[in-house]
Amino acid sequence: xxxxxxxxxxxxxxxxxxxxxxxxxxxxxxxxxxxxxxxxxxxxxxxxxxxxxxxxxxxxxxxxxxxxxxxxxxxxxxxxxxxxxxxxxxxxxxxxxxxxxxxxxxxxxxxxxxxxxxxxxxxxxxxxxxxxxxxxxxxxxxxxxxxxxxxxxxxxxxxxxxxxxxxxxxxxxxxxxxxxxxxxxxxxxxxxxxxxxxxxxxxxxxxxxxxxxxxxxxxxxxxxxxxxxxxxxxxxxxxxxxxxxxxxxxxxxxxxxxxxxxxxxxxxxxxxxxxxxxxxxxxxxxxxxxxxxxxxxxxxxxxxxxxxxxxxxxxxxxxxxxxxxxxxxxxxxxxxxxxxxxxxxxxxxxxxxxxxxxxxxxxxxxxxxxxxxxxxxxxxxxxxxxxxxxxxxxxxxxxxxxxxxxxxxxxxxxxxxxxxxxxxxxxxxxxxxxxxxxxxxxxxxxxxxxxxxxxxxxxxxxxxxxxxxxx
Numbered sequence: 001x002x003x004x005x006x007x008x009x010x011x012x013x014x015x016x017x018x019x020x021x022x023x024x025x026x027x028x029x030x031x032x033x034x035x036x037x038x039x040x041x042x043x044x045x046x047x048x049x050x051x052x053x054x055x056x057x058x059x060x061x062x063x064x065x066x067x068x069x070x071x072x073x074x075x076x077x078x079x080x081x082x083x084x085x086x087x088x089x090x091x092x093x094x095x096x097x098x099x100x101x102x103x104x105x106x107x108x109x110x111x112x113x114x115x116x117x118x119x120x121x122x123x124x125x126x127x128x129x130x131x132x133x134x135x136x137x138x139x140x141x142x143x144x145x146x147x148x149x150x151x152x153x154x155x156x157x158x159x160x161x162x163x164x165x166x167x168x169x170x171x172x173x174x175x176x177x178x179x180x181x182x183x184x185x186x187x188x189x190x191x192x193x194x195x196x197x198x199x200x201x202x203x204x205x206x207x208x209x210x211x212x213x214x215x216x217x218x219x220x221x222x223x224x225x226x227x228x229x230x231x232x233x234x235x236x237x238x239x240x241x242x243x244x245x246x247x248x249x250x251x252x253x254x255x256x257x258x259x260x261x262x263x264x265x266x267x268x269x270x271x272x273x274x275x276x277x278x279x280x281x282x283x284x285x286x287x288x289x290x291x292x293x294x295x296x297x298x299x300x301x302x303x304x305x306x307x308x309x310x311x312x313x314x315x316x317x318x319x320x321x322x323x324x325x326x327x328x329x330x331x332x333x334x335x336x337x338x339x340x341x342x343x344x345x346x347x348x349x350x351x352x353x354x355x356x357x358x359x360x361x362x363x364x365x366x367x368x369x370x371x372x373x374x375x376x377x378x379x380x381x382x383x384x385x386x387x388x389x390x391x392x393x394x395x396x397x398x399x400x401x402x403x404x405x406x407x408x409x410x411x412x413x414x415x416x417x418x419x420x421x422x423x424x425x426x427x428x429x430x431x432x433x434x435x436x437x438x439x440x441x442x443x444x445x446x447x448x449x450x451x452x453x454x455x456x457x458x459x460x461x462x463x464x465x466x467x468x469x470x471x
Contacts, residue, residue: 001031001199001200001201001202002201002202002203003028003029003030003031003168003201003202003203003204004028004029004030004203004204004205005021005028005029005030005031005203005204005205005206005207005463006030006031006032006033006187006188006201006203006205006206006207007030007031007032007033007206007207007209008033008175008188008206008207008208008209008210008214009033009034009067009208009209009210009211009214009440009442010032010033010034010036010064010065010066010067010169011066011067011068011069011209011210011211011440011441011452012066012067012069012440012449012452012453012456013209013211013439013440013441013442013443013446013452013453013455013456013459014032014207014209014439014440014456015032015065015066015155015158015159015162015456016102016105016452016453016454016455016456016457016460017207017209017439017456017457017459017460017463018030018032018162018167018460019105019158019161019162019456019457019460020456020457020459020460020461020464021460021463021464022161022162022165022167023460024460024461024464024468025464026463026464026467027467028463028467029168030166030167030168031167031168031169031170031201031203032162032167032168032169032170033169033170033173033175033188033190033201034064034065034169034170034171034172034173035058035063035172035173035174035175035193036058036060036063036064036065036171036172037060037063037064037065037171037172038064038065038159038169038171039064039065039066039152039155039156039159040156041064042060042064042065042152043060044060044061045060046283050371050372051371051372052283052285052291052341052372054285054289054291054340055285057193057194058193059284059285059286061282061283061284061285062211062213062284062285062286063213064171065155065159065169065171066151066152066155066158066159067211067213068211068212068213068284068294069151069155069449074145074146074147074148074150074151074154074296074449075143075144075145075146075256075274075448075449076103076106076111076143076144076145076146076449076450076453077141077142077143077448077449077450077451078099078100078103078115078141078142078143078144078450079096079099079139079140079141079142080092080095080096080099081139081140081141082139082141082258082448082451083446083447083448083450083451083452084441084445084446084447084448084451085422085444085445086445086446086451086454086455089425089427089445090427090458095451095454098454098457098458099450099451099454101454101457102450102453102454102457103144103450105453105457106144106146106154106453109154109157109158109161110150110153110154110157111144111146111150111154112144112145112146112147112150112299114144114145115142115143115144116142116143116144116145116254116255116256117140117141117142117143117253117254117255117256118142123249123252123253124138124253124254127249127250127253127254127257127400130399130400131259131400133399134261134396134397134398134399134400135261135262135263135396136259136260136261136396136397136400137259137260137261138257138258138259139258139259139260141256141258143254143255143256145255145297145299146299147297147298147299147300148296148297148298148299149298149299149300150299170190172192172193172194173190173191173192173193173199174190174191174192174193175188175189175190175208175210176189176190176191176198177189177221177224178206178208178221178225178436179200179202180225180433183432183433183434184433184434184435184436185206185433185434185435185436186202186203186435187200187201187202187203187206188200188201188203188206203435204435205435205436205437205463206435206436206437207437207438207439207459208221208436208437208438208439208442208443209438209439209440209442209443209452209456210440210442211440211441211442211452212417212418212441212442213286213287213418214442215324215418215441215442215444216287216324216325216328216418218423218438218442218443219324219421222421222423225433226432227423227431227432227433227436227438228423228424228431228432229421229422229423229424229444230421230422230424231315231316231317231321231323231421231422232323232421232422232444233313233314233315233323233444234313234314234323234324234326234327234416234417234418235273235311235312235313235314235327235415235416235417236311236312236314236327236330236382236383236386236414236415236416237270237309237310237311237312237386237390237415237416238293238309238310238378238382238390238411238412238413238414238415239281239293239294239295239307239308239309239411239412239413239415240307240308240309240310240394240404240409240410240411240412241281241305241306241307241366241368241369241409241410241411241412242305242306242307242366242403242404242406242409242410243304243305243306243365243366243403244277244278244303244304244305244306245403246306246401246402246403246404246406247275247277247306247401247404249401250275250400250401251275251277251306255275255277256274256275256308257272257275257308257400257401258271258272258273259271259272259397259400260272261393261396263389263392263393263396264392265388266385266388266389268312268313268314268385268389269312269313270310270311270312270313270389270390270393271310271311271313272308272309272310272311272397273308273309273310273311273417274294274295274308274309275306275307275308276295276296276297276306276307276308277297277302277306278297278302278303278304278305278306279295279296279297279298279302279303279305279306279307279369280295280296280297280298280303280307280369280370281293281294281295281307281342281368281369281370281373281412282294282295282296282370283342283370283372286418288328288332289335289340290328290331290332290335291331291335291338291340291341291342292331292342292414292415292416293342293370293373293412293413293414293415294309294415295307295308295309303369304367305366305367305369307369309415310390310393310394310415311415311417312385312386312389312390314326314327314386321421323421324418324421327416327418328416328418330381330382330383330386330414330416331414331416333381334378334381334382334413334414335414336381337376337377337378337380337381338373338374338376339374341372341373341374342370342372342373342374342412342413342414343373343374343375343376343377343378343381343412343413343414344356344361344368344370344373344374344375344376344378344410344411344412344413345375345376345377345378345379345410345411345413346360346361346364346407346408346409346410346411347394347405347406347407347408347409347410347411348406348407348408348409349377349407350378350379350387350391350411351391351407354377355375355376355377356375356376356377357375358375360375361375361410364408365408366408366409366410368410368412370412373412378411378412378413378414381413381414382413382414390411394409417447421444422443422444422445423438423443423444423445425437425438425443428462429455429458429459429462437459439452439455439456439459440452440455440456443455
């Protein structure tokens with residue numbers, strides 16, 4: 001099979017590449033390859049069973065059209081200050097323009113017009129004042145919240161638009177390798193999800209946009225094919241859950257508070273991420289049966305709790321160059337302690353040096369929304385440096401949000417964010433391999449829905465410019 005462009009991965013970066021090409025009037029034959037299922041066939045059995053059954057051959061929450069975005073809380077961060085390092089490559093003003101443009105596309109497909117974090121100026125000033133006193137920085141970032149159920153409808157609309165416009169989407173196919181001839185990528189080798197069929201697609205251009213789930217795979221390809229890259233960052237942390245009453249002021253003023261600190265003694269970067277007012281803690285499964293915690297929130301269905309993640313950024317130096325493998329080992333050890341489940345522990349028990357017991361959760365004010373999480377001791381699996389950072393950050397958060405460091409505050413583990421070793425590329429997103437591009441979270445340049453989507457739009461523009469310059 002031959003095409004002009006093959007895109008590996010139907011997450012936000014991949015689908016917005018194809019979508020922007022269509023908006024530019026492309027005549028190229030575009031094939032989108034996705035390991036998982038189309039939107040209408042993506043269903044998590046936990047909604048019926050009440051517990052994770054570890055779906056095979058992949059997790060429906062992380063795999064399929066729109067990637068993990070379809071089962072996330074659907075928050076679009078509308079500031080270039082949030083979502084990765086792409087502004088360092090392309091410039092802050094340009095990236096902000098592309099975020100604004102991409103946001104309008106989401107609106108075309110039905111995203112809520114309301115933007116969180118633009119009102120209640122006096123409240124935000126007071127929150128910022130307390131953050132400064134605590135040694136933390138409050139990052140201004142307007143949020144467009146789609147909600148989990150609405151996000152699925154929006155991405156379903158995008159899927160239909162791509163198919164109706166002639167983009168071929170191959171569901172149930174896994175890319176197993178790139179095809180290189182000399183210094184050029186000439187296509188990809190595929191294998192069906194049931195591993196019974198293989199095929200090759202030759203293409204003038206190949207875009208790899210496999211998301212965080214594909215970061216480890218892309219790292220191995222970089223080694224095999226000498227794709228220029230540099231060691232990236234990996235985030236290790238916990239998902240924190242408190243009562244809505246504790247977060248009420250922040251939820252109403254900001255919806256999502258993005259706070260950054262560098263707590264002593266290590267002064268590593270620690271940040272909050274993915275805040276979900278009235279939300280639910282969830283489980284995601286990656287390859288090798290790795291269970292990690294996440295969170296989401298619906299537009300209509302609400303819980304009594306707010307959850308958010310606290311992440312510690314780890315940047316490794318010579319001679320170590322396997323940050324993803326390191327984070328996976330942390331997750332595997334924690335999974336072992338939980339017998340394959342997510343661990344949950346009360347903050348007070350961590351400070352007291354004891355594990356949490358199930359009976360203690362039952363009688364507490366904060367009821368876990370991840371009902372199959374196992375009460376235990378996350379400190380037995382979390383590295384000392386990361387655990388120290390998390391404890392000190394939570395205690396600093398207490399000055400910003402009184403009650404956040406309550407003994408009953410719940411911590412779930414492991415929360416891991418995998419980002420590929422950052423692929424080296426120029427301002428046209430070209431790698432050192434001719435005809436090969438890497439986008440989104442798998443490239444190491446973006447984090448989250450909006451920045452990945454915007455990077456896809458930029459890629460679509462670059463490819464359209466190249467197409468029309470030859471016409």
